[in-house]
Amino acid sequence: MNRSLVIAPQWIGDAVMTEPLMRRLQARGERLTVGALPWVAPVYRAMPQVAEVIEFPFAHGGLQWAGRRAMAKALRGRFDAAYVCPNSLKSALIPWWAGIPRCVGYSGESRWGLINQRLPNPPEGERPPMVAFYSALSGETGLAADRPQLQLAPGAAAAALAAQGLAAQGFYVLAPGAEFGPAKRWPAAHFAELARQLALPVLLLGSGKDAAVCAEIASTVNAHQLGHCVDLAGKTSLDEAIALIASAKAMVSNDSGLMHVAAAFGVPQVAVFGSSSPLHTPPLSDRATVLWLKNDPSYQPPLDCAPCFARDCPLGHTRCLNDIAPARVLSAL
Known part of the structure; x- marks a missing residue:
């Protein structure tokens, strides 16, 4: 089973929009760990496809180099692939520093050396709906019909x-x-x-x-x-x-x-x-x-x-x- 790290978006609505991506990845046999900021991590705890949620102790703004390096060191050797949902440079740093061999994400914000499987980033006015935008990271087709589905943990x-x-x-x-x-x-x-x-x-x-x-x-x-x-x-x-x-x-x-x-x-x-x-x-x-x-x-x-x-x-x-x-x-x- 492939072990995959997903770097989550930083907004609650965007996090919900990534659920169909999780469903696609899990269905093809990938064990999913999501790295998320504390205020969106609960969304991923409502996704049964996600095996583990790691809360990243970072704040809005700033690269926070030392904290990201420390997190990357702790994750080194644990994953075969990473999916980077945000377009920012800082969101790609942890997979890169962790030495994850396959890193999938959109081209953007000067991260050519960090993402080794890049998708072209459509212009803002031509971007597809957010579910399809995130689901495209799976490399699969037929994305338009996907709808997010959340499920509460027992109790x-x-x-x-x-x-x-x-x-x-x-x-x-x-x-x-x-x-x-x-x-x-x-x-x-x-x-x-x-x-x-x-x-x-x-x-x-x-x-x-x-x-x-x-x-x-x-x-x-x-x-x-x-x-x-x-x-x-x-x-x-x-x-x-x-x-x-x-x-x-x-x-x-x-x-x-x-x-x-x-x-x-x-x-x-x-x-x-x-x-x-x-x-x-x-x-x-x-x-x-x-x-x-x-x-x-x-x-x-x-x-x-x-x-x-x-x-x-x-x-x-x-x-x-x-x-x-x-x-x-x-x-x-």
Whole structure:
């Protein structure tokens, strides 16, 4: 059996998009170890094809040469092949320093000497959907039909639900955050209005960066229905958040990493898109409904500015999100 190291992307959504690659590699007899940053490692623990997850103790930015050299030394002699998902120079350093004989990845960022089996990197505007982009590292064809699928470890759901005093399918999840910026976030007031109309308890999930918006939503909702909305932003591990999403009756989110987690579990969901495009990064699930005013012919005047892919609305109105009413999301849900 070939022993393979996969260097994971650094974003939750991208990590989910690599699951079909793991499935392809494992199906042809490769034993998979994934090297991942701590905030995406839990995604790989929800992939049964992955035999081992190694958490890389690195931070965003910087090459962190000493730490990568030490990690590479610890991994030397363990692997026959490496698959490098990110395009950065630093992501290819560990396989190279570890002396892994076959290293597969895309050409990019001056790493000609580090990747010995290179795929041409398509221009940004011509890149295929992310699942196909990552699955191409397998060297196989027929990638368009691949959809990510996650699976909880035994007991994970029970532990997460017990900690919140909830039963499976007995609550909704709202994920109001989006790492990229305000132009991807449906307004907090809209989330609060939606939460007030849901018949079951509501959990707000997100990272510590989402604490302010989640606190605002919870405060508004609980002022009318005490205890109806539970703010868990920054208060759960990603393992726990994944288990709660997988156990929810349904989920509403922006275009975010947690959106892709819900899709990979087949959870009914409504995904609200604003400045980004569901043509490139949709939730890949038959149980997902996407709301995007850009492709709504009944919305006037048309959103000629979308998708702008900006962090903040360049025109100052953020119509693409403000004009998606809570009643419309409730109806879709």
